[in-house]
Every structure is written in structure tokens, then in C-alpha cells.
Amino acid sequence: MQKTILTVDDSRAMRDMLRHSLMAAGFKVLQADDGLHGLELLETEMPDVIVTDINMPRMDGFGFIEAVRAHESRRAVPVLVLTTEVDIDKKQRAKEAGATGWIVKPFDPARLVEAIRRVSS
Amino acid sequence: MDPMAAIRETFFQECEEQLGELEAGLLLMENGTAEAETVNAVFRAVHSIKGGAGIFALDALVRFAHVFETALDRVRSGQMEASPPVLNLLLRAADVLADLVRAAREGGVADAAHVASLVVEFNQINSGAKPPAPAPIPTPVQQWEIIFTPRPELYAKANETALLLRELQRLGEMRVVLNASRLPELAELEPEGAYLTWCITLEADCTAQAVRAVFEFVEDDCELEITQALPAEPALVPGSIITGDNGFSFEFFPPVEAEEEPAPEPEPARVVQKPPTQEVAAAAREEARTATIRVDLDRVDRMIDLVGELVINEAMLSQRVLEAGLARASGVAMALEELEHLTREIQDSVMAIRAQPVRSVFQRMPRLVREVAAQTGKQVRLVTEGEGTEVDKTVIERIADPLNHMIRNAIDHGLESPEKRLAAGKPAEGQVKLAAMHRSGRIVLEVSDDGGGINRARVKQKAIENGVIGPDAQLSDDEIDNLIFLPGFSTASTISDISGRGVGMDVVRQSVAALGGRISIASKPGLGSTFTLSLPLTLAVLDGMVVAACGHILIIPLGTIVETLKPKAADVFPLDNGINVLRLRGGYVPMVDVAVALGYSERRIDPEQSVALLVEGEGGLRAVLLVDAIHGQRQVVIKSLEANYRAVPGIAAATVMGDGRVALILDVDAVLRNNRNETARAEPARAELTLQEAI
CATH class of the missing domain: 1.20.120.160 (HPT domain)
Structure with a gap:
């Protein structure tokens, strides 16, 4: 079954990059340009994995992950954080918010795909 | 792409x-x-x-x-x-x-x-402050021995040893020895097999966990032995998988932990309950986002090109219908009128897509002013006006440098030092004003300062020293002011870092002229100077006067024409250098026979039989252009000569007329300049022929 990935990033270049890499790996890709937009999409869609950025306008990655986890039905969705942040505090916050994994940009598409496969299998 | x-x-x-x-x-x-x-x-x-x-x-x-x-x-x-x-x-x-x-x-x-x-x-x-990120507890450099033997599955999952080794290398100094002893003979080699072992010695100040993390994704698909060559590894720091800033790292948070700490159960609506101000701001941003789309400039330009063709075709059709002798009230003629109307509207709308407010250029100026003020020790206040004025994107892009230079000049040369200003009874802080406005179909940009104005005595002296003018030249104040636009002119006694970067006002004038614009200066001693740039709103269409010269149709940009005249033979005076001048309201203006200037004809037309157009070029240079007749005034779509033929002296561009004929657009400034060192050419005639065939 084709898996659906929701990517949440405010940079269009990054979203394009993710879509390009993930579609090439055979995933269906949904895109949101910040946390609030991501939540809107989650009203109607249920992705298999979520990949989110941290620094975004309107609603950042922490708020987004918390909101995702706040919903019973979305507890099981793996959320990978894809960010340029290397700050351990931030990573801890992401973990506390309920992130499944943490990937530091620049990402290697093959390894991102691998990470997604791992958390979604 | x-x-x-x-x-x-x-x-x-x-x-x-x-x-x-x-x-x-x-x-x-x-x-x-x-x-x-x-x-x-x-x-x-x-x-x-x-x-x-x-x-x-x-x-x-x-x-x-x-x-x-x-x-x-x-x-x-x-x-x-x-x-x-x-x-x-x-x-x-x-x-x-x-x-x-x-x-x-x-x-x-x-x-x-x-x-x-x-x-x-x-x-x-x-430095001197606590680092923004809690630095990982430094661990002493240690030596790690890593023996890595991939299994075929590892390669089957698109992993690559080289990438892993590169990751490892980020951690520290590394030596790699390849053990290929298991590699079979070529005949027995399985293409998808795995036969190699790498023995790696790594010297790095990291934990075992960090080393293992590199192999995180492949550890199930390989034999991996990691041993420490030096004893006493310090306590493991949880989550210390750190690579360089630029490095990739992935950390899989143990799922157990996520379950141990069930996410708090906040109200789902919590997210939405933001302070109203934020909500409003967010809504405004959202609106801004949905109200615009990003379009490749190429697509817009393609559309502008097509609309240009449409305008030409519409004009040709109108001409045909006119020639067919249909009555103005006929259905065809009326529908055509409607079409013409629509075409113009489409054209305007398309041009508007390329139009942008000058704000983007104006916004860069405060910093420039600050920098130059700091370098010159002057106090400057920048006032901007008309930032919302819209103009073609290309014009905006190309106007930034000239404006930059003019503002530097205004501060460096225009404004006086605070002491001098105070002594002159002015506030210590000088003012530089940058204004944009639309004026009769063009955009006008003004850079003005309230400084000392042009020091005419110094300008004149400098011009004489530089050989720009003769020592006994009699010049009006305006003419002296305009000397600063001449090539190689600079009044700064030492070339300053600020405005003397090898570019003078002549370069500004040239770049403005290249955009079809003009620059002029008005200066009052003790009160300041105002530079005025007048530019076309768009580079794609032009308002022109259609004229005939020796059987050729030419377009003279309307913006350059001051007035049309009917010269009398009694007012024409020949000069020694072969140029005729026309007496005009007490002054004398050189006359240029367009057909001769462009090489269409050897013989000058009789001024009395001709129509004369008084034109003004850059720097206020005036001349009377003689042509056979005026056919009317119209908007033409500019077709680049360089793109379709090559640059031709005296000709700015070409266009296609309603009857399908090519008409060249006169480069008035070039013609005026050439008139001074007259050289006849046949080039324009050739260009016209070549283009006619091409179109």
C-alpha cells in the first residue's frame, strides 16, 4: 500500500525538495506550510508519517507536534522532526512534545526515506 | 527545467x-x-x-x-x-x-x-556569553576501532559504505584499511554479493553512542564491532549524537519513552486560543499569502510578447478593413473598434503584471545613507516619498545602482559638514529626499538635498583642467551644472571611497539613458540640488510620433519632442562646419536632417518643404530634426534590434506598423551626438530590409 507522508515546512524550496525525494521513493506526499496548516490537513487526512520543521511562522513544530499528539487518533502517527537546529534543548523539547525522531538538515534523501520506512513499518 | x-x-x-x-x-x-x-x-x-x-x-x-x-x-x-x-x-x-x-x-x-x-x-x-546551545560535555579524544562488514541486504537498501565513512569522518581523524581477502575470482563474483570488510581507526572526542549512531540504520544489515582502544570512557551523555552543524544526524527517540510520557491532554482548541492580536496578524498574513501567486518572469514576458503581437495584428487588421472601404458604421468596423479597445486593455493589464512599487529599491536606501553618513561624518536624514509608485520590474532593477550613486553623491558632495551647516544657519542635520511620482506617462524620480548646491566656480575650473571645455568657454549656470554629467568629470579633489568609485555622474546618465530615461539637475547655491530622473513606465511599448524621411517610416519617441515647427528659410543659418542652425525665439538650435543622418539620402531637404521637430535629448541638448512629413502619433510595441538583427547606431529599436511594415525607432540622443561628428551611414536602411524579411 502506498504510504502517505505529510511534510510541514515553511520553505517552499524545502517542501519541493521533500516532495521530490519522497515521491521518487514511492510515497504519496501532502504538504503544509506551517503547523496550523498541517493541523487543518489532519482534519481530513491521516498520513502514515509526518515530517515537520521546527522554526515556522504562525505555529512552530513544537506546538504542531503537541497538537498532533493531543488527539487520540493521531497518537500512533510517527512524527519526524527535520530541522537545522542542533540545540539539545530544542531536541529535548521536541521529544517531550511527542516527536518520534530528529533529523538534522541537510538531509540525505535516501536516509530520510530510510528513516520514514523504519518508523512506519 | x-x-x-x-x-x-x-x-x-x-x-x-x-x-x-x-x-x-x-x-x-x-x-x-x-x-x-x-x-x-x-x-x-x-x-x-x-x-x-x-x-x-x-x-x-x-x-x-x-x-x-x-x-x-x-x-x-x-x-x-x-x-x-x-x-x-x-x-x-x-x-x-x-x-x-x-x-x-x-x-x-x-x-x-x-x-x-x-x-x-x-x-x-x-563570546563572553554563555553559548546558545548547551555544549555537549567535552570528552577527551579517544581511539575507536571499528570493524564493519556489510551484508548484501545493506546494499539492497540503497546504503553506501562511502556515505557512512564520510559520516564517520566528521567525528574525527580516521584511518581506513580495506580488507578484500574474501573477494572471490571474477567468475565466481556475485554481482549483488558483499565481500568487503573495512577496518577503521577513529580518533575522536565522542562517545561510543555517537560512533554507533553513524551505523544506526545499517546495523541490522552488517557485522559491526566497535571497540575502544583507550580505557575509561566517560559517562554517556544521553542524546549526545551530535555531528557538525552541517552534518547529517538522525536520532530515533526510543518509542518506550514516548509512551512513558504520554502527551498531556490539552484541550484540542488550545491551539486556536491565541491572543486576538496574533490571530488577526496571522489572518492578515494568510490573506496576503492567498492574494498573490508566484509566476515565472519568463511566462509573463512571453505573454507580453504575445500581447505585443496581438496589438500589431489588430492594427494590421484595422488597416485592411479601412482599405477595404467598409463604412465606419458597418458591423465589422464596430466589432473591430471593440477589439481594439479590448486589446489596449489587455496590454495595459499585462504591463501592470510587471509593474512593481519602487519600495523595494527605496528600502535599501536607509542603510546606504547610514553608512555614507558614518563614513563622511555628516548628519543625514533621509526622507522618502511615493514608495508605492509602480514601475516596470526591469526599470526597478536597473535603477537601483544609479540611485545608489546619486544618494552617495548627495551626501558626500551635496551636504556640508555639520559645522559648516551650523555656520550657514542651517540645522546640523542635512536632509536627502528621495521621491517617486508618475508624471505624464513617465515615472519621475527625484534625489534632492538641502546642501550647498553645485559649486559652479569649482565645476567650471575642473572642467577646464580636465580639458572638457576650453578655458574661455562662456557657459550658462545650467550648462555648468550639466558639466558634471560629462565623462571623466569628478569634482572631488581626492577620489573618495564614497562617491569616487571610478563611476561618475556620466555613468549614471548612461545607465538612465539605456532605460530610455533622462536626467537633469537643478541647483541653487546654498540651498541644495535636485537631480531628476525621468523614465518610461515600461520598456515594452513606446509613445511615438510616426514620421516619414526620404520614403522611410520612422518613429520618434514622443517624450523627446518639445514641439513641431514649420521653419522659414530666413531663419536658417549655415555654420562653417556644415551644420545649419535655426533661429528660434532669439536662440539658435542646430538642425539635423534625419534622412541624411541615417544615410537614407545624400541631399538635404529644403527646410521650407520639411516639417521640423524640436527635440530635447539627454543633458538638455536640443536640436531640430527635419523630416518630410508627420503621419501621426501612436503607441508602438518595441522590438529589440539586437535580438532580431544587431545594434544600429542612431536607431533604438524597431516596431511593426499596422500595414505590416517595419519602422525603426529613432535614438534621438545618438542622432544628436552623431550630428556633432557627422558620419553618414547606410546601416539603418540595411537593418530595415533585413528585418522586413525576417518578420
Whole structure:
């Protein structure tokens, strides 16, 4: 079954990059340009994995992950954080918010795909 | 375009936007009107650029963005105060960041020394404070022995040893020995088999966990032995999988932990319950986002081209219908009129797509003013007006440099020092005003200062010294003022770093002229100078006068025409150098026979049989152009000569008339200049023929 990935990033270049890499790996890709937009999409869609950025306008990655986890039905969705942040505090916050994994940009598409496969299998 | 190139382009477009936000935000911070969100937005801008730059391995950009971001993060978190010196550094850093982005985009190189000096400054302000990120507990350098033997599955999952080794190398010094002893004979070699073992000695100040993390994804698909060559490994630091800034790392949080700490059960609506101000701001941003779309400039230009063709075709059709002798009230003629109307509207709408407010250029000026003021020790206030005035994108892009130069000049040469100003009874702070407005179908930009005005005695003396004018030349005040536009002219006694960068006002004049614009100056001693740029709103259409010269149809840009005349033989006087002048209201204006100037004809037409157009070129140079007749006035679509033929002296561009014939658009300035050192040419006639065949 084709898996659906929701990517949440405010940079269009990054979203394009993710879509390009993930579609090439055979995933269906949904895109949101910040946390609030991501939540809107989650009203109607249920992705298999979520990949989110941290620094975004309107609603950042922490708020987004918390909101995702706040919903019973979305507890099981793996959320990978894809960010340029290397700050351990931030990573801890992401973990506390309920992130499944943490990937530091620049990402290697093959390894991102691998990470997604791992958390979604 | 291949997808990666397209994504790269998107990234650079985003960079431009981020740089704009960065600058705007920093300026707000400088004015003291920044809100917390502004500081966040500024941080995010640099952060996004860094993130994107990482994807495309733009290392120089990543490195600089990183130190920049570190400083911003400290401002954001309140660890560092946004004091004037800090803001000054941040503003300069924004400039450098823009340079680096541009260099990356165009494949050029930014000024490395400048970048390095800013990095040093950043390190200075960043040091002495606690580091923004809690540094991982330093571990002494240790030696690790790693024996790595991939299994075929590892390769089947698109993993590569080289990538893993590269990751490992980021941790420290590494020696690799390949053990290929299991490699069979070629005949027995399985193409998808795995036969190699790598023995790696790594010297790094990291934990075993960090080393293992490199193999995180492949450890199930390989034999992996990691041993420590030196004893006494310090306590493991949880989550210390750290690679370089630029490095990839992935950490899989143990799922157990996630379950141990069930997410709190906040009200789902909590997210939406934000303070109303934020909500409003967010709504406004949302609106701004949905109200615009991003379109490739190529597509817009293609459309402009097509609309140009449409306009020409419509004109041709009208002509045919007219020739067919249909009555004006006939259905065809009326429908045609409607079509003409629509075509014009489409044309205007399409042109409006390329139009942008001059704000983007104006916004760059406050910083420039600040810099130049600091360098010259002058106090300057910049006043801008008409930032919303819209003009063609290309005009905007090309006007930035000339404006830059004019503002530098206004501060450096125009304004006096605070002491002099006070002595002259003026406020110590000088004013430079930058204004934009629409005036009779053109955009007018004014740069004015309230300085000392042009020092005419010095200008004249300099011009004589430089051999620009003769020692006994009698010049009016206006003519003296206009001397500064001549090539090689500079009044600064020493070439200053500010305005004497090898470019003078003549370069400004040339770049303005290249845009179909004109520049003029008005100066009052003791009160200041005003430079006025007049530019066409668009570079795609032109209002022109259709004239005939020796059987050829020519277009003279309407903007250059002052008036039309019917000369009398009694007012024409020949000069020794073969040029005729026309007496006009007490003055004398040189006459140019257009047909002769363009090489259509050898013989001059009789002025009394001709129509004369008084034109004014750049620098206020005037002449009377003689043509056979005037056919009317119309808007023409500009077709580049360079793109379809080649540049022709005396001709600015070409267009296609309603009857399908090519008409050349006269380059009035070139013709006026050529008139001084008269050289006849046949080039325009040839260009016309070639184009006629091509179209």
C-alpha cells in the first residue's frame, strides 16, 4: 500500500525538495506550510508519517507536534522532526512534545526515506 | 527545467524574500518599533536561508548564516541586547548575507575578506556569553576501532559504505584499511554479493553512542564491532549524537519513552486560543499569502510578447478593413473598434503584471545613507516619498545602482559638514529626499538635498583642467551644472571611497539613458540640488510620433519632442562646419536632417518643404530634426534590434506598423551626438530590409 507522508515546512524550496525525494521513493506526499496548516490537513487526512520543521511562522513544530499528539487518533502517527537546529534543548523539547525522531538538515534523501520506512513499518 | 534546478531556483527566490524581511525587520528593530514577532521573523529568515543552503551544499552561505543566526538567537532569547553597535553589525551582516546569496546564485564569489571580518566581529560579540546551545560535555579524544562488514541486504537498501565513512569522518581523524581477502575470482563474483570488510581507526572526542549512531540504520544489515582502544570512557551523555552543524544526524527517540510520557491532554482548541492580536496578524498574513501567486518572469514576458503581437495584428487588421472601404458604421468596423479597445486593455493589464512599487529599491536606501553618513561624518536624514509608485520590474532593477550613486553623491558632495551647516544657519542635520511620482506617462524620480548646491566656480575650473571645455568657454549656470554629467568629470579633489568609485555622474546618465530615461539637475547655491530622473513606465511599448524621411517610416519617441515647427528659410543659418542652425525665439538650435543622418539620402531637404521637430535629448541638448512629413502619433510595441538583427547606431529599436511594415525607432540622443561628428551611414536602411524579411 502506498504510504502517505505529510511534510510541514515553511520553505517552499524545502517542501519541493521533500516532495521530490519522497515521491521518487514511492510515497504519496501532502504538504503544509506551517503547523496550523498541517493541523487543518489532519482534519481530513491521516498520513502514515509526518515530517515537520521546527522554526515556522504562525505555529512552530513544537506546538504542531503537541497538537498532533493531543488527539487520540493521531497518537500512533510517527512524527519526524527535520530541522537545522542542533540545540539539545530544542531536541529535548521536541521529544517531550511527542516527536518520534530528529533529523538534522541537510538531509540525505535516501536516509530520510530510510528513516520514514523504519518508523512506519 | 530539471526538478533540482527548479527547486534551487525556488530556494533563491525565497532567499530574496527572506532577505527583504530580514532587512525590514532589522530596520524596525533599529527604530525601536519591533515587536517580539519581528525579532522571530528576522531569526527565521536567516535560519531558513541556512537550512535551504544546506540542501544545496552552499557551505560558505551556511557557515555565515550560522554565526549570524547564533547572534540573532541570543538577541531573541534576551541574552544580548540589540544595542546600536549590535544592530549595526546585524545590518551589515544582512548585506553580506545578500552578497553570499547572490554569489551562490550566480556562481560568483563574495568578498571573502569582508565575510571573514564580520565573522570575527560576530565571534567577539558572541563570546563572553554563555553559548546558545548547551555544549555537549567535552570528552577527551579517544581511539575507536571499528570493524564493519556489510551484508548484501545493506546494499539492497540503497546504503553506501562511502556515505557512512564520510559520516564517520566528521567525528574525527580516521584511518581506513580495506580488507578484500574474501573477494572471490571474477567468475565466481556475485554481482549483488558483499565481500568487503573495512577496518577503521577513529580518533575522536565522542562517545561510543555517537560512533554507533553513524551505523544506526545499517546495523541490522552488517557485522559491526566497535571497540575502544583507550580505557575509561566517560559517562554517556544521553542524546549526545551530535555531528557538525552541517552534518547529517538522525536520532530515533526510543518509542518506550514516548509512551512513558504520554502527551498531556490539552484541550484540542488550545491551539486556536491565541491572543486576538496574533490571530488577526496571522489572518492578515494568510490573506496576503492567498492574494498573490508566484509566476515565472519568463511566462509573463512571453505573454507580453504575445500581447505585443496581438496589438500589431489588430492594427494590421484595422488597416485592411479601412482599405477595404467598409463604412465606419458597418458591423465589422464596430466589432473591430471593440477589439481594439479590448486589446489596449489587455496590454495595459499585462504591463501592470510587471509593474512593481519602487519600495523595494527605496528600502535599501536607509542603510546606504547610514553608512555614507558614518563614513563622511555628516548628519543625514533621509526622507522618502511615493514608495508605492509602480514601475516596470526591469526599470526597478536597473535603477537601483544609479540611485545608489546619486544618494552617495548627495551626501558626500551635496551636504556640508555639520559645522559648516551650523555656520550657514542651517540645522546640523542635512536632509536627502528621495521621491517617486508618475508624471505624464513617465515615472519621475527625484534625489534632492538641502546642501550647498553645485559649486559652479569649482565645476567650471575642473572642467577646464580636465580639458572638457576650453578655458574661455562662456557657459550658462545650467550648462555648468550639466558639466558634471560629462565623462571623466569628478569634482572631488581626492577620489573618495564614497562617491569616487571610478563611476561618475556620466555613468549614471548612461545607465538612465539605456532605460530610455533622462536626467537633469537643478541647483541653487546654498540651498541644495535636485537631480531628476525621468523614465518610461515600461520598456515594452513606446509613445511615438510616426514620421516619414526620404520614403522611410520612422518613429520618434514622443517624450523627446518639445514641439513641431514649420521653419522659414530666413531663419536658417549655415555654420562653417556644415551644420545649419535655426533661429528660434532669439536662440539658435542646430538642425539635423534625419534622412541624411541615417544615410537614407545624400541631399538635404529644403527646410521650407520639411516639417521640423524640436527635440530635447539627454543633458538638455536640443536640436531640430527635419523630416518630410508627420503621419501621426501612436503607441508602438518595441522590438529589440539586437535580438532580431544587431545594434544600429542612431536607431533604438524597431516596431511593426499596422500595414505590416517595419519602422525603426529613432535614438534621438545618438542622432544628436552623431550630428556633432557627422558620419553618414547606410546601416539603418540595411537593418530595415533585413528585418522586413525576417518578420
